[in-house]
Amino acid sequence: MTNHGYASNLFAREQVVVTGARRGIGAAVARAFLATGARVFAHSGITKAGNEDELLAGLDEESRSRLTLAEGDLASEEGCLQLAAAIKAAFDRVDVLVNNAGTMLGRKPAAEMDAGHYAQVVDLNARSAVLLTGELIPLLARSGHGAIVNTSSISARTGGSPGSSVYSAAKAFITTWTRALARELAPQGIRANVVSPGTIMTDFHRRYSTPEKLTATAAGIPLGRLGTAEDCAGAYLFLSSATLSGYITGQVIEVNGGQLMA
Ligand SMILES: NC(=O)c1ccc[n+]([C@@H]2O[C@H](COP(=O)([O-])OP(=O)(O)OC[C@H]3O[C@@H](n4cnc5c(N)ncnc54)[C@H](OP(=O)(O)O)[C@@H]3O)[C@@H](O)[C@H]2O)c1
Structure with a gap:
């Protein structure tokens, strides 16, 4: 498989968990970790919509041998706990946890918001990361250089566009919660950082x-185009690597072609 020029042994012998890894940003991140030597536990959700083969397409046998796959509905508490149990069964320690699963679940005008939709969006985009991370902290501590990288969004800072208010606020929760984690987990040698994608052409925008x-969005981006999932992967590798970013914690990398600078 192509490794986009990453050092092929950067994550050799490292054990990495990526949620929402079947397609889109998560698939690109999981493939980048495989290309750099990691053993990857790749979670996929239950929607089975869109480009399901993005993770596995063209993967050679050796890379496939370092990949463990599991499904789970992270909108439910039970699904989060079941996934945590499967990870604990597969890995004796976790070096990197990428909390990436999440999505908008449809645009909903503020005037039509109801408790059910609110709960679905917050449970999937915020609670799932809180529960899974809580379960895996002992395994991250066992690494000695554990790294958590959470996926937020440009909308956490801009408020997003109409119909995405609760989703955008849930992403802002992820950013603030990550800063709290960074402080609380530093004594255990665990760093926590955020990647905040701009407008990235995945199924997300094909749907919403x-x-x-x-x-119109692309025309306003200084680099002149929308982003790709592969554009995001390098930021995740950087923030996961103790060699490259061992003194960085509680920070956000915005990956948006200059769409937001501040
Ligand atoms: N694309 C963008 O422009 C953009 C911008 C900012 C932030 N983000 C964030 O980046 C992350 C990845 O987005 P994307 O654009 O690659 O993906 P996407 O096309 O929106 O797909 C959503 C991802 O979340 C998973 N997922 C959805 N519902 C789930 C559930 N109930 N349980 C478990 N997993 C579930 C999906 O897994 P399955 O497909 O396997 O079900 C998929 O991996 C998300 O957190 C998203 O909010 C995206």
Whole structure:
């Protein structure tokens, strides 16, 4: 498999967990870890919609031998705890945890918000990361250089676009919670950071944005195009590597082509 020029042994012998890894940003991140020598536990959700083969497409046998796959509904507490149990059964320690699963679950005008939709969005985008991380802290501590990288969003800072208020606020929760984790877990040698993608062309925007909106967005991005999932992967590798970012914790890397600078 192509490794996009990453050092092929950067994560050799490291044990990495990525949620939401079947497609989109999570798939690109999981593949980048495989290309750099890691053993990867790749979680996929239950939607089975979109490009399911993005994780496995063209993966050679040796990379496949370092990959463990598991499904789970992270919108439910039971699904989070079951996934944690499967990870504990597969790994004796966790060097890197990437909490990436999440999505908007449809645009909902603020005036039509109800308790059910609110709970679904917050449970999937915020509670799942809190529960899974809590379960895995002992395994991250066992690493000696554990790293947590959480996926937030540009919308955490801008508020997003109409119909995404609760999703955007849930992503802001992820950023603030990560800073709290960074402080609390530092004594155990665990770092916690955030990757905040801008407008990245995955199923997310194929579902939730019109072509006209995407064309207008691209026109306003200094680098002149929308992002790709592969554009995001390097930031996750950087923040996961004790060699490259061992003195960085509680920080956010914005991956957005200059769409937001502040
Ligand atoms: N694309 C963007 O422009 C953008 C921008 C900012 C932030 N983000 C964030 O980046 C992350 C990845 O987004 P993406 O664009 O690659 O993905 P996406 O196309 O929106 O797909 C959603 C991801 O979340 C998983 N997922 C959804 N519902 C789930 C559930 N109930 N239980 C477990 N997993 C579930 C999906 O897994 P399955 O497909 O296997 O079900 C998939 O990996 C998300 O947290 C998203 O909020 C994306």
